[in-house]
Amino acid sequence: MRNDWLWLVRKNLTLILRDRKSGLLHLILPIAGVLLSLLLYGNTNSGTLHIGIANNDGDVSIAADAADYLSRLEKVEVTMLDEAKLKEKIASREIDSGVVFPAGFSEKLKHGEAPAADIVSIRGAQVTAYVGAMLNEYLGNTAAIAQTSASNPELFDRLYEDFAHSGYQVSSKTLRDSSGKKDVTYQAIGFLILFMLTSSYSLTEFMSKERENRTFLRMMSSPVSSRIYVLANVTVNAIVLAVQIVLTLIFMEVVLGIDAGVPFGELTAILFLFALAAIGLSLLIVSFSSSNAASAALSNLVITPTCLLSGCFFPTDIMPDAVRRISSFLPQRWLLDSLDKLQGGERLSDLPLNLAILVAFAAAFALIAAYRLSRKDNTGQFV
Amino acid sequence: MNVLDIRNVTKTFGDFAAVDNMSLSVREGEIFGFLGANGAGKSTTIHMVSSLLKATKGDIEILGKNIAKFPRFAKANIGIVPQDLAIYEQLTAYENVRFFAGLYGLRGSLLQERTEEALEFVGLGDKAKSFPKSFSGGMKRRLNIACAIAHRPKLIIMDEPTVGIDPHSRNYILQSVRKLNEMGCTIIYTSHYMEEVEEICTRIAIVDHGKIIAEGTKEQLKAIVTDTKEIWIGVRSEEGVGIEALRSIPGIVSARIDDGMIKLQSKAEINNLNEIIQQLIRSRADIRSVEEQAPNLESVFLTLTGRNLRD
Ligand SMILES: Nc1ncnc2c1ncn2[C@@H]1O[C@H](COP(=O)(O)OP(=O)(O)O)[C@@H](O)[C@H]1O
Ligand SMILES: [Mg+2]
Numbered sequence: 275m276r277n278d279w280l281w282l283v284r285k286n287l288t289l290i291l292r293d294r295k296s297g298l299l300h301l302i303l304p305i306a307g308v309l310l311s312l313l314l315y316g317n318t319n320s321g322t323l324h325i326g327i328a329n330n331d332g333d334v335s336i337a338a339d340a341a342d343y344l345s346r347l348e349k350v351e352v353t354m355l356d357e358a359k360l361k362e363k364i365a366s367r368e369i370d371s372g373v374v375f376p377a378g379f380s381e382k383l384k385h386g387e388a389p390a391a392d393i394v395s396i397r398g399a400q401v402t403a404y405v406g407a408m409l410n411e412y413l414g415n416t417a418a419i420a421q422t423s424a425s426n427p428e429l430f431d432r433l434y435e436d437f438a439h440s441g442y443q444v445s446s447k448t449l450r451d452s453s454g455k456k457d458v459t460y461q462a463i464g465f466l467i468l469f470m471l472t473s474s475y476s477l478t479e480f481m482s483k484e485r486e487n488r489t490f491l492r493m494m495s496s497p498v499s500s501r502i503y504v505l506a507n508v509t510v511n512a513i514v515l516a517v518q519i520v521l522t523l524i525f526m527e528v529v530l531g532i533d534a535g536v537p538f539g540e541l542t543a544i545l546f547l548f549a550l551a552a553i554g555l556s557l558l559i560v561s562f563s564s565s566n567a568a569s570a571a572l573s574n575l576v577i578t579p580t581c582l583l584s585g586c587f588f589p590t591d592i593m594p595d596a597v598r599r600i601s602s603f604l605p606q607r608w609l610l611d612s613l614d615k616l617q618g619g620e621r622l623s624d625l626p627l628n629l630a631i632l633v634a635f636a637a638a639f640a641l642i643a644a645y646r647l648s649r650k651d652n653t654g655q656f657v
Numbered sequence: 658m659n660v661l662d663i664r665n666v667t668k669t670f671g672d673f674a675a676v677d678n679m680s681l682s683v684r685e686g687e688i689f690g691f692l693g694a695n696g697a698g699k700s701t702t703i704h705m706v707s708s709l710l711k712a713t714k715g716d717i718e719i720l721g722k723n724i725a726k727f728p729r730f731a732k733a734n735i736g737i738v739p740q741d742l743a744i745y746e747q748l749t750a751y752e753n754v755r756f757f758a759g760l761y762g763l764r765g766s767l768l769q770e771r772t773e774e775a776l777e778f779v780g781l782g783d784k785a786k787s788f789p790k791s792f793s794g795g796m797k798r799r800l801n802i803a804c805a806i807a808h809r810p811k812l813i814i815m816d817e818p819t820v821g822i823d824p825h826s827r828n829y830i831l832q833s834v835r836k837l838n839e840m841g842c843t844i845i846y847t848s849h850y851m852e853e854v855e856e857i858c859t860r861i862a863i864v865d866h867g868k869i870i871a872e873g874t875k876e877q878l879k880a881i882v883t884d885t886k887e888i889w890i891g892v893r894s895e896e897g898v899g900i901e902a903l904r905s906i907p908g909i910v911s912a913r914i915d916d917g918m919i920k921l922q923s924k925a926e927i928n929n930l931n932e933i934i935q936q937l938i939r940s941r942a943d944i945r946s947v948e949e950q951a952p953n954l955e956s957v958f959l960t961l962t963g964r965n966l967r968d
Contacts, residue, residue, distance in 0.1 A: 292747045319694050488743035492804065493738045495707040496760035497729045 278498045282506035286480070290514065294442050295529040300473045300514055304356075304522040307465030308458075312530065314367075315457040323350050324369040325405060328357040330377045336384075336416055336434070337375035343412045344373075344405075364394060364592050371395040383413065384430055386420045394591040402591075403618075457619050459526065459534040464586035464611055466522050466545070467606050470568055471552050471577045477511040478556035480575075482566045504647065508553055515549035536616040543622060544612050547632040554639025561646035580604050605635040658685050659721070660812045660843040661706065666715030668701050668867075675701040676716070683812075683845060683860075688838050690858030691847040692954065694966055698867040699847045700740055701817050707737045719752035720811065723826060736810035738802050740817045740847075744789055750776060750800050751785040758807035775807035778836075780829060795826025802830065806837065813837060814845045819853060831857055851954035853967055863958060870961050875954065881954035882960050883925065885910055888933070889950055890919040893943035899936065906932050909961060922959055 290296050325344060331337040345352035353369065360372045374392040382389040391409060415437060423430035432449065481504070485489040493503060519542055526532050534541055559576060563569030579605040583597060584606035590598050601607040612628040622629070661683040668676040677700045683689045693699050701954070704710040706717055708728050709716075718725045724731035744753050751810050755772045763771060776782050779799035789797055798818060806813060819827045834857055837846055842851055854861055855875055861940060862872040871878055903912045903919070908927030913920050919937075923929060937944055950956075958966045 277762065277764075278760065281756075283758050288752075289745065289747050487745075488739055488741050489745060491739055492743040492757060493760060494709055495732060495735065496757070497732045497762070498760050521805060611795070 275499075275502060276343070278502050279506050279509070282493075282498070282503060283509050286506060286510040287513070289480075290477075290510070296476075299476060300469075301521055302467045304466050304518055307469060308462040308530065308532075309459035311458045311465060312532070315461060323371065323404075324353070325350060326353050326355045326360045326363055326369040326372040328360045328372070328374045330357070331375045332377075333381040335375075335415075336380040340375070340409060340412050340416075341373075344408060347408060350408075360530070361394075361592050365588060369489045369517050371402065373405065373409065374571050378594060383416055384420055384427065388417065395589065419583050439476065455533050456535045459536075460610075460613060460617070462526055462532075463545070464581075464610070466519070467548070467586050468577070468581045470518060470545075470549055471555065471581070473496040473518060474511055474515060474534070474549070474552040475556040475559060475573045475577065477514060478507065478560050479554070479566070479569055481507055482560060482563075482569060486566060492513050500647075504557075504644075508557070511553050511556070512549060515552065516546060519545045519549065533617075534617075536613070540616060540622045541613075544609065544616070544632070545552075547629060548605060549634070550636035551632055551639065554636045554643065557604070557643035557647075558639045561643040581606055583607075585610050605632060608632055608635075659683065660685050660687075660719065661845070662718040662721075663702070663706070664716045664718075666702070666705060666717060668698075668705060668710060668711045669713045676705070676712075679864075679867065679869055681862060681869060681872070683843060685692075685843050686810075686838070686841070688844045688846055688858045689844055690832060690854035690861035691727040692849065692851060692854045692861055692958075692966075693864035694849055694964075699864055700816055701867075702864075703737070703814050703847065706814065708732055708734055727756055733808075733944060734811045736805035736808065736813045738792070738805045738813065738815040738818050740820070742797055742801050744797065744800055744804060746789050749786050749788055749804070750781050750792075752801045753789070753800060754807050757804040761808035763808060766870075769783040771807045771809065775803040778806065779803045779833060782815050793823070793826070795822040795829070798822055798826060799829065802833070806842075810842070812843045812845070814847070814875070816847045817849065818846075819848065819850065827853075827897040849923060849966060855954050861954070863954075863961065865958075865962055871957065878954060878957045879952045882956050885922050885952075885956060885960055886925045887952065888923060888930070888954050889946075889948050890921070890933070890937065890944060891946035892917060892919060892937070893945055897940050898942050899940040902936055902940065903933065906936060909933075910963075911965065913965070 290300075327341045327344070329335070329337050329341060341352060341354065344350060353363075355363065355372075357374055360369075360374065363369045364372050372392075372394045376389070376392070379389045379391065391413075393402050393405050393409070395405070416434065419433045419437060420430055423433055481490070484493075490503075494500060501556070523534070523538060523541060523545075527534060527538065555576070556573075559572050560569050563572050583593075584590070584601045584604040585593075586606055590601055590607070593601075608628050608631045612622075612625055612632075615628070616622070617623055659682045661681070663679055663681040665802060666676060666679050667674055679698075679702065691699050691702070701710065703829065705712045706719075706724070708724055708731060712726075719731040719734055722730055745756070748756065751772060754775050755768060758768055758771055758775070773782070773785070776785050779802050781796065781799055781803060784792070784796070789800060792800065802818060805815075818830055820893060822830075831853060834844055846858055858875070860872070860874055862869045863878070864870070872882060883908070895917060898914060898919060900912050900914060900919075903909060903921065906929055908924040908929045910922040910924065912922075921933065934944070934947070955966055958964070
């Protein structure tokens, strides 16, 4: 059994190494993805942070003052926009971050509630956190005034007037020290996810190719079992994806010197967990397709759109709530979420839920695929 | 000892029975011919014997062991040469044979020996390091055979190994079938070419619509044909021969024209040669030869089914 398995693994590796296209697909593309990410984000490192603000709370309001406060910060440039325009500019990367003050924001604040302004960033958690912190510095003081004045609106107005015109200290912290590099990493991983799925699908689909060129038929007429055959394919798939992950990370961190903000081992580990989910998904796609063409069509239908939905190319912040909810059903979302948290300083051991969900995805996909494939065998679809 | 026993085997696809209650035995040392038109159910039968398809009904035994109960044993003793090529274009001839032989547990120097031997056997010894893409159709077919014999199976099943190849490769393949048989292999040879089955097979089964309609040595089969005779008439030109008119002559069972040769099948007891010649003269055919053929498998098939094997 083990002997058969190794024999098949060896054959598959030989075939992959012989195929020039596969080198391009599995290794060159992810590296190109890193370079592209560098192009998109690498040079904005020391620049100005562009913030778009949509104020739905009126021009004479605490929200308007808060916007004014942000605009006076060093290295921050504020543009006032309406909400639709804001989302558009974020999508086109003309601004780095957007803040939306909902109507009634000031009123709530005055009454001691803590209303939420919506902060959306193209650059992931780092920028959102920064803008949020700056905003809180201002609004926190306002909230304190509201607390003091209890429910006395006149007292609040007087105190707030004083505070707003007191020429407050403008923070001059240097902005976004390492966030640029983290953005590059985040985007590079976003691309890597797409390429991992593509590679994994192409390696799984290899089994359909073997059906088509009849070598599968020959293998199945030998004592080798179909289970060992699938297992060998999965093994090779995992090996290729592992090489892909390690090579991409080495290229990014060692060759280009981009600090991912996450320890190498932890990043590799979580990506490998995702690789298992990717293999499961590919098996699922192939097992649900009756032909080569059908599985190719299905993979096109599944891979790129789910990557889009889960935020591999754009942050999910700019997407409608419904879409965001859908993305929790996608393994890519959970990998990106883990990455976000790891970059935010958490450790892998702090994320048992994320790890468990990725493993669950891999297991569920593989089980369904195994069931489908075994049913196919029983009805004699070998030939 | 029987190498293969097929007992009341049926295979249905939907409600269509591709193999219909078939029973068949192949004895050790035979070259067993499996003759039938396209779609008769030959490949389906072979796929069931090699465990690629499950029989809907019935039992199959290899060397006395049921293949459903002992699949590994059955598979280890069979070598299958598929109807369509089953080789890797990205592997050399040597690597192809080595890989497939390795599936049967061979390793190391024994594997190397058997691989070289199999390539030598099909006449590709000097092409071991070449990739199949540089091969002719016939060479690829020979490689296809080498991949099935390197593990030295007791039973070799060849599914139409000579379809669409040059005469040289075809002769080579027929010769190697004989040689394999002399070396002790039992062979099932599937074909819809009656000439080659007649040439090499020691026993023949004729399949039609999933059923075996006749079985025996070629002499036994030809003995079935006592009521028809075959008349071949060579003509200079096929134009205006009037095949329809020939068909309407009393006693004629079938008539066709094939490369300047009019091939007629007629009831044996009716003497209609005069009418045939007269009809041809009337249609101004330029007759070059007339001969009565001994019965062949083609006429056996025709007698049994009323159709030609090639139709
Ligand atoms: N997987 C299948 N599904 C449906 N019909 C099939 C399948 N395989 C073969 N058949 C049908 O069964 C019949 C016998 O096919 P086959 O065994 O390939 O014939 P042969 O090899 O004698 O030419 C054909 O009519 C073919 O169309
Ligand atoms: Mg066939």
